[in-house]
Amino acid sequence: MMQFAVIGDPIAHSLSPLLHQEIYRQLHIDASFEKIQLNLDSLASFMTQNELDGFNVTVPYKQSVIPFLDELDESAQTIGAVNCVHHGKGYNTDWIGFLKAMDMNNIVLEGMDCIILGAGGAARAVAYALIQAGVKSISVQNRTKEKGNQLLNWINSVFQNNERPEQFDVIINCTPLGMWPDTESIPDIPINKDQVLADIVYNPLETNWLISGKQKGASIVGGLDMFIFQGMSSLDIWFDKKISEKIELEPIKKVLKSELC
Numbered sequence: 262m263m264q265f266a267v268i269g270d271p272i273a274h275s276l277s278p279l280l281h282q283e284i285y286r287q288l289h290i291d292a293s294f295e296k297i298q299l300n301l302d303s304l305a306s307f308m309t310q311n312e313l314d315g316f317n318v319t320v321p322y323k324q325s326v327i328p329f330l331d332e333l334d335e336s337a338q339t340i341g342a343v344n345c346v347h348h349g350k351g352y353n354t355d356w357i358g359f360l361k362a363m364d365m366n367n368i369v370l371e372g373m374d375c376i377i378l379g380a381g382g383a384a385r386a387v388a389y390a391l392i393q394a395g396v397k398s399i400s401v402q403n404r405t406k407e408k409g410n411q412l413l414n415w416i417n418s419v420f421q422n423n424e425r426p427e428q429f430d431v432i433i434n435c436t437p438l439g440m441w442p443d444t445e446s447i448p449d450i451p452i453n454k455d456q457v458l459a460d461i462v463y464n465p466l467e468t469n470w471l472i473s474g475k476q477k478g479a480s481i482v483g484g485l486d487m488f489i490f491q492g493m494s495s496l497d498i499w500f501d502k503k504i505s506e507k508i509e510l511e512p513i514k515k516v517l518k519s520e521l522c
């Protein structure tokens with residue numbers, strides 16, 4: 262039996278096992294998927310001693326696993342964060358998950374003026390995705406100005422960024438604002454009917470921010486699709502082929518939604 266896992270701290274609420282177990286069930290794959298709670302002191306021994314066939318990495322270890330890896334995929338190297346490991350090589354599938362989610366929801370990013378809320382690892386993966394998608398401009402809004410400026414400086418160093426526009430076509434929330442149990446908190450940015458609002462938060466499925474956007478006539482994309490596609494993209498890396506194309510999405514969504522608040 263093949264063995265996979267997700268590591269993080271905290272990890273109790275991770276939906277990755279449910280996602281992958283449902284995929285194994287659909288595709289008749291004989292494999293297990295565990296949650297592994299690690300503290301920082303046990304990260305080194307886990308990284309050097311585990312015999313897993315592959316694993317995902319979540320908060321707060323997406324950067325701290327890097328020194329233990331033999332090699333990084335180009336996107337993981339550029340983003341500076343790893344969420345998927347296969348035989349000593351680190352990958353980033355968060356940005357692919359974001360692009361696939363936008364595509365699935367018929368959102369065209371090319372030529373758009375975008376703003377990212379937040380400046381952490383998720384924001385950086387989304388910035389990388391926006392650059393790959395050929396957007397026109399990327400702005401950043403972050404609680405801690407200095408961190409926001411650092412992300413913007415990085416974007417500007419790898420991307421021909423245009424003037425900060427008055428209006429944004431696409432707003433992507435890459436902060437935990439609105440995430441259960443703190444569902445009342447909401448990003449501080451004006452919204453209008455012509456915009457696309459995308460959230461990386463998937464619990465609740467629709468944050469209050471997305472609900473208020475929908476009420477104003479904006480298009481909205483919740484975080485669940487991005488979560489599912491980062492997992493499917495990890496699966497393709499571990500199995501060294503595009504097996505995710507065979508997966509039926511609706512049963513997976515149904516299983517995951519049944520666990521959400």
Ligand code: ATR
Pocket residue numbers: 320378379380381382383384403404405408409435436437438
């Ligand atoms: P991740 O890897 O998921 O991106 P992270 O690196 O901790 O997580 O980044 C979280 C982002 O959400 C940060 O940009 C953080 O802002 P700061 O740079 O000021 O810390 C932002 N964030 C977290 N809690 C927030 C809150 N309550 N209000 C606004 N922004 C918040």
